[in-house]
Amino acid sequence: xxxxxxxxxxxxxLMLSLTTSLAHADLKxxxxxxEWGALAEALGGNKVQVYTATxxxxxxxxxxARPSLIAKARTANLVIATGAGLEVGWLPTVQREAxxxxxxxxxxxxxxxxxxxxxxxxxxVVDRTMGDVHAEGNPHIQTDPRNLLPIARAISARMVQLxxxxxxxYQTQLAQFDQGWQANLQxxxxxxxxxxxxxxxxxxxxxxxxxxxxxxxxxxxxxxRPGVEPSxxxxxxxxxxxxxxxxRMVVASAYMNDASSKWFSEKANIPEVVLPFTVGGNxxxxxxxxxxxxxxxxxxxxxx
Amino acid sequence: MSCLSTRAIAGALxxxxxxxxxxxxxxxxxxxxxxxxxxxxxxxxMRSDYERRISTLESQVNQLQRENAQLxxxxxxxxxxxxxxxxxxxxxxxxxxxxxxxAITAVAPPPAAAAPTPFPNLGGKDRTIDLGAELFLxxxxxxxxxxxxxxxxxxxxxxxxxxxxxxxxxETELVFKGAVDNLxxxxxxxVLEQEGNSTSIKTEEVFAETLGLPWGTKVKAGKYWxxxxxxxxxxxxxxxxxxxPLVYKQVFGGQLNETGAQLSWIAPTDNMLFKLGGxxxxxxxxxxxxxxxxxxxxKPRLGTLFAKTGGDIGDSHSWQGGxxxxxxxxxxxxxxxxxxxxxxNNNDVNFxxxxxxxxxxxxxxxxxxxxxxxxxxxxxxxxxxNKQSGSMTSNFDCTEAEQCIQGSNFAQNQQGFxxxxxYQFIPxxxxxxxxxxxxxxTNSYGxxxxxxxxxxxxxxxGWDPYRNTIMMDWANSEYSLIRLQLARDNAYGPxxxxxxxxxxxxxxxxxxxxxxx
Numbered sequence: 001x002x003x004x005x006x007x008x009x010x011x012x013x014l015m016l017s018l019t020t021s022l023a024h025a026d027l028k029x030x031x032x033x034x035e036w037g038a039l040a041e042a043l044g045g046n047k048v049q050v051y052t053a054t055x056x057x058x059x060x061x062x063x064x065a066r067p068s069l070i071a072k073a074r075t076a077n078l079v080i081a082t083g084a085g086l087e088v089g090w091l092p093t094v095q096r097e098a099x100x101x102x103x104x105x106x107x108x109x110x111x112x113x114x115x116x117x118x119x120x121x122x123x124x125v126v127d128r129t130m131g132d133v134h135a136e137g138n139p140h141i142q143t144d145p146r147n148l149l150p151i152a153r154a155i156s157a158r159m160v161q162l163x164x165x166x167x168x169x170y171q172t173q174l175a176q177f178d179q180g181w182q183a184n185l186q187x188x189x190x191x192x193x194x195x196x197x198x199x200x201x202x203x204x205x206x207x208x209x210x211x212x213x214x215x216x217x218x219x220x221x222x223x224x225r226p227g228v229e230p231s232x233x234x235x236x237x238x239x240x241x242x243x244x245x246x247x248r249m250v251v252a253s254a255y256m257n258d259a260s261s262k263w264f265s266e267k268a269n270i271p272e273v274v275l276p277f278t279v280g281g282n283x284x285x286x287x288x289x290x291x292x293x294x295x296x297x298x299x300x301x302x303x304x
Numbered sequence: 305m306s307c308l309s310t311r312a313i314a315g316a317l318x319x320x321x322x323x324x325x326x327x328x329x330x331x332x333x334x335x336x337x338x339x340x341x342x343x344x345x346x347x348x349x350m351r352s353d354y355e356r357r358i359s360t361l362e363s364q365v366n367q368l369q370r371e372n373a374q375l376x377x378x379x380x381x382x383x384x385x386x387x388x389x390x391x392x393x394x395x396x397x398x399x400x401x402x403x404x405x406x407a408i409t410a411v412a413p414p415p416a417a418a419a420p421t422p423f424p425n426l427g428g429k430d431r432t433i434d435l436g437a438e439l440f441l442x443x444x445x446x447x448x449x450x451x452x453x454x455x456x457x458x459x460x461x462x463x464x465x466x467x468x469x470x471x472x473x474x475e476t477e478l479v480f481k482g483a484v485d486n487l488x489x490x491x492x493x494x495v496l497e498q499e500g501n502s503t504s505i506k507t508e509e510v511f512a513e514t515l516g517l518p519w520g521t522k523v524k525a526g527k528y529w530x531x532x533x534x535x536x537x538x539x540x541x542x543x544x545x546x547x548x549p550l551v552y553k554q555v556f557g558g559q560l561n562e563t564g565a566q567l568s569w570i571a572p573t574d575n576m577l578f579k580l581g582g583x584x585x586x587x588x589x590x591x592x593x594x595x596x597x598x599x600x601x602x603k604p605r606l607g608t609l610f611a612k613t614g615g616d617i618g619d620s621h622s623w624q625g626g627x628x629x630x631x632x633x634x635x636x637x638x639x640x641x642x643x644x645x646x647x648x649n650n651n652d653v654n655f656x657x658x659x660x661x662x663x664x665x666x667x668x669x670x671x672x673x674x675x676x677x678x679x680x681x682x683x684x685x686x687x688x689x690n691k692q693s694g695s696m697t698s699n700f701d702c703t704e705a706e707q708c709i710q711g712s713n714f715a716q717n718q719q720g721f722x723x724x725x726x727y728q729f730i731p732x733x734x735x736x737x738x739x740x741x742x743x744x745x746t747n748s749y750g751x752x753x754x755x756x757x758x759x760x761x762x763x764x765x766g767w768d769p770y771r772n773t774i775m776m777d778w779a780n781s782e783y784s785l786i787r788l789q790l791a792r793d794n795a796y797g798p799x800x801x802x803x804x805x806x807x808x809x810x811x812x813x814x815x816x817x818x819x820x821x
Contacts, residue, residue, distance in 0.1 A: 055619060057673040064669065064676060065821050066622045067577035067614025074520055074570045074577075089782070093820055096489070099570045101516040105483070128783060128813075228781075229731065257678055 027163045030076035030103070032087050033060050034279040035142040036113060036155070038288045040080055043156050043173050047166050051076070056280035057255050060086055061227065065093040073098035076109070077162055080155060083112025084119060086139035111158050113151045117141050120208040142278060144209035145185060145292045152177055184289055192296050194303060201242070201250040201270075203261040206277070214299070219245045222260050230260050235267075242268045249273050249302035254281035273302040436481040438814040440541045442474035450802035456553065457764045457797035467546060467806060473498045474808070475540050477508065487516045493539070508539075508561070520572060525565040531581055532610050532628035534665035534686055536560055542819055544682070544726045545775055546789045546806045549740040551720030555661055555690045560630065562586070564604060576615040577624070583608040587632050606632040614667075614821070619674045624821055628663040634694065653709065657694010663687070667821070678731050685723040692716050719743045724773075734777050741770040769795035785810045 027048045031037035037052030044050065051072050054060050060082070063069075073079065073094050081087050095103055095110070102109035119137030141147045156174040160167045196215040205221045222230050222238060230238070242264075249271045252258035258274060265272035275295050276285040285291045444467055452466030467474070474497075481491040493508040511526030529537040535552065536559050552559060564585025571578040587598045587606035598605050607630075614624030634656050663686060670681040693715040698708045722740030729735065746765045771793030779785045789806040796802055 055674060057619075058675045059677050062675070062677050064622070064671070065819070066616060066669075067612075067624045067821060068575060068616040068622065070570070070821075071573055071575060071577040071615070075572045075574065097820070099517070099520040099522045099568065101518065104486075104515050106486070128781075255675065 027159060028075055028077045030072055030079045032079070032081040032091060033142075035288065035291070036080040036082070036151075038279045038291075039148060039152060040078075040155055042177050042288065043152055043170065044159055045169065045173050047163065047169055048159070056276065056278045056285075059255055061089060063087075063090045065090045065097065069094050070097045073103060074100050076100065076103055078108075078158055079103045079110050081110070081112050082114050082139050082141065084114035084136035084139035084141075085134040086114075108158060108161050111154065113154060114139060114141055116150045116154045117147045120212065121205075138205070138208050140206045140277075141209055143207050143295075144213040145181070145188065145288075146213060147209065148288070149178065149181060152181070180289075184292065188292055188296050192299070195296075195299055198249075198299075198303065199245065199247045201238075201247040201261075201264065203250065203252040203258060204256060206253055207251065207275075210295070214296075216299075219247045222250070222264060235260060235264060238264065239267050242270075249299075251275055251299075251302075253277040271302045271304075273298050275299075436479070436814075438477075438479040438481075438812060440475070440477040440479075440539075441811040441813075442476065442540065442808065443472070444474055444546065444806055444808045445471050446546075446804060446806045448802055448804040450796045450800060454796060456550070456769065456795040457767050457800075467804075468498075475508075477539065477541065479814075483515065484512065487514060489513050489515050520570040522568050523565065524568075527561065527563045528566070530560040530562050530583055530585075530608055530630075531566065531568070532560060532583075532608050532630055533663045533688075534624075534626065534667055534684065538820075541810050541812065544684075544724065544734075544736055545738055545773055546787065546808050549686070549720075549722035549724075549738070550742050550769065550771055550793070550795060551686070551688045551722055551740060554718060554720050554742045554744070555688050560608075562606060564606070577613055579612045581610050605634070606630070620672055621668070621670055622821075623666070623668045625666045626664070628661075628665070630661040630663070631658065633658040651698070653696045653698055655692070655694055655696055657692065660691050662689045669821075676728070678728075680728045682726045683724070684726075685721065687721040688719060690718040690720075692718070717745045719745075732779050734779075736775045736777075738773040738775075739770070740773075741768065743768045764797070767798065769793060771795065783812045 026046075027044060029037075029040045029044065029048050029050045031040055031050060031052045033054055034052050034056050037050050040048060041050045053069055053072070054063055069090075076098075079091075079095070081091055095105070100109075101107070104110060114136065119141075122137035123135065141151075152174060156170050159170045163170075192214045197217050199217045199219045200211075201220055201222065202218060203222045205223065205226055207216075207218070210216065211218050220238065220241065222235065224230055224234050247268070247270060250261045250265050250268070251273045252261040252275070254274055254276050255278075258272070261272050274282075275298060276282045276291055279285055279288060279291050281291070282294065285294050446467045446469055448467075448469050452468060476496040478494045478496075479492070482489065484490045490512045492510045495506045495508045497504050497506055507527060509526070509528045511524055511528045513524035514522050517523065529539075531537055535543070535548070536556070548558065562583065562585035564583055566581060566583040568579060568581035571580075583606075584604050585606040585608075586601075586604050608628065610626060610628040612624060612626040614622070616622045665686040666684070668683045669676075672679055695713055696709050698710070720740070720742035722738060724736060724738035724740075726734055726736035744765065744767055771791055773789060773791040775787055775789040777785055777787035787806070787808045787810070789804075789808070791802075791804045791806075793802050793804075794800060
């Protein structure tokens with residue numbers, strides 16, 4: 001019983017000291033994936049503290065609701081998620097377990113950015129036999145950099161809403177980002193011109209937005225269903241189809257095991273291109289601009 | 305989208321006459337050549353006609369879109385709060401940015417056209433209320449060398465029936481869950497359970513919890529699995545083995561499932577989780593159907609306290625540890641609050657007193673770079689210390705007066721632990737091993753003159769059974785799992801070894817479940 005008393009005293013003092021120290025803290029942001037973490041850093045500058053829940057080497061579909069995530073969500077002022085079912089396997093548990101009223105769905109402290117872009121590949125019917133198909137559409141919206149413009153506006157608006165004292169600062173940051181991004185978009189548009197209409201195989205159906213952006217022609221996907229590895233027989237079938245389809249390259253993502261696309265690349269004698277998929281996907285990709293620079297360069301490299 | 309589809313329709317229209325008319329004309333041999341040229345000419349005319357129409361349509365659509373964008377940006381300007389010179393400059397830049405974006409030719413229309421306002425409509429009239437329904441199916445085949453209907457020897461309070469031999473269905477669990485409103489969330493889990501040839505319905509969990517309390521606190525009330533220990537609040541479909549560790553049967557007679565209320569608090573720490581909580585409960589469902597009669601009494605008779613902490617070590621390692629305390633009393637005097645244990649001659653003795661349990665739990669998980677998809681490892685262990693103290697009274701007609709005990713004082717210390725490891729070595733396939741053991745302590749229950757009525761009974765003293773279990777399972781997706789488990793234990797008494805084999809499937813339908821750590 002004595003132990004319990006000391007424990008509760010300890011807890012009470014801890015709580016007091018922490019609540020007082022929190023009073024003047026920056027806006028704490030919990031981003032589910034690296035791209036929104038990087039975007040929040042660009043838009044929030046020195047007024048925000050960004051924590052990114054996953055790295056580029058993790059599959060954002062399959063994350064465990066670890067104690068550290070719950071601790072981070074407990075003190076977060078704003079949770080930025082992709083939405084569209086990407087984080088459905090773990091984020092609802094983290095939100096519920098974190099005892100933080102501010103980050104619950106439909107609160108200002110919870111932002112699902114997929115709501116601000118036009119979703120592609122929205123299925124008419126969803127059935128479990130189709131594999132890991134998202135009813136809301138394909139959630140990998142960050143593969144088209146044009147999507148970042150409306151998303152940046154939405155994130156900035158939330159920062160203003162949660163921290164109105166720094167409104168002018170956030171708006172300047174947004175304007176700077178917007179201007180820089182427009183220039184980037186024009187540059188990529190020019191650089192990627194040779195990629196228009198190029199036939200591409202994908203290991204995972206994660207790039208419909210990139211196809212729309214660069215005009216790539218997706219001839220097929222190695223995975224028979226999203227999230228399901230192809231069998232050797234299925235790969236042999238695809239190899240047969242390649243003779244007619246003549247895809248120029250096969251594209252895999254850094255966070256996945258690329259054994260199947262490597263095999264296909266060797267057998268079909270076409271280059272394998274491993275894209276970073278998000279910030280941190282390879283050593284060169286340290287920020288958002290580098291992400292798309294690297295993506296375009298790697299795809300162009302696949303043409304040679 | 306609209307211009308794309310118009311083009312597609314136009315293309316189809318051009319093709320239809322070409323496909324259907326060509327063979328008809330081909331039969332008339334003499335002026336095939338002239339007719340073909342005529343057809344080609346008319347097709348050419350049709351095509352150019354359609355193309356002209358499409359281009360005018362496209363330009364109209366583009367103009368409309370531009371007007372729309374201008375309108376919405378004007379709306380934003382009027383709605384935005386006046387904040388000095390900077391925002392207006394920023395808005396000018398945004399407008400400029402938008403016009404540049406529109407100028408970029410795109411295969412898909414620019415995504416900026418979708419929902420530019422900061423707050424979209426989050427569920428209006430056209431959306432149905434999501435009950436988060438889930439249904440879990442669980443069926444087994446088992447072959448065992450001992451009869452699972454016989455009680456374990458020395459294991460108190462010995463609830464939670466074992467898996468029957470042969471084919472059986474386990475728990476069919478039906479779940480409804482979701483936000484009630486902005487302040488409350490509700491969850492209900494009903495279970496259909498096979499009992500012999502019939503099926504019984506149990507309320508496994510029915511509770512409401514708060515969503516809006518400040519300072520990291522939460523209140524939960526209803527019937528739920530207590531948050532003590534690690535495995536205690538995990539549902540059977542989340543277990544890594546077919547059955548529970550022996551120590552859960554020994555101390556809780558299954559899992560501690562209580563009707564009451566819980567308060568929890570999470571410290572605002574930065575990297576490590578630090579959580580404290582406590583529960584007060586009627587004591588009518590738990591501690592293994594032993595203290596099973598506190599229903600309809602003013603005084604709740606069960607309390608718990610728990611502390612949990614956990615964190616990460618780098619990207620690949622994470623852990624969680626906890627300490628829990630449970631205290632329950634039967635009250636004194638009223639027979640209604642008493643627990644009863646069966647002797648080997650099928651007579652019962654009633655226990656009256658209190659039960660205190662301490663639990664220490666630890667879980668460690670490894671996933672390469674934090675990506676558990678291909679490979680992962682989970683090590684888990686829990687240790688229980690349980691102390692019963694009170695008195696025992698015979699609950700039968702004492703034909704042999706010496707076998708009767710009337711309020712004889714007794715105290716007994718029991719311990720138990722399990723330790724297990726589950727390794728996913730390739731995608732979809734996991735293998736696991738568990739060792740568990742209980743130590744039942746020594747007590748004569750005031751019947752030292754008649755050790756034979758204690759032998760092989762629930763209250764047998766000094767029998768410390770152990771069990772070795774291995775399992776392998778295959779999960780085709782996160783919704784289906786087939787498991788093979790082999791086990792050998794001596795929990796039925798000295799010299800009685802149970803060799804068991806289990807084949808189980810677990811299937812889930814409905815909402816996409818997300819599991820706790």
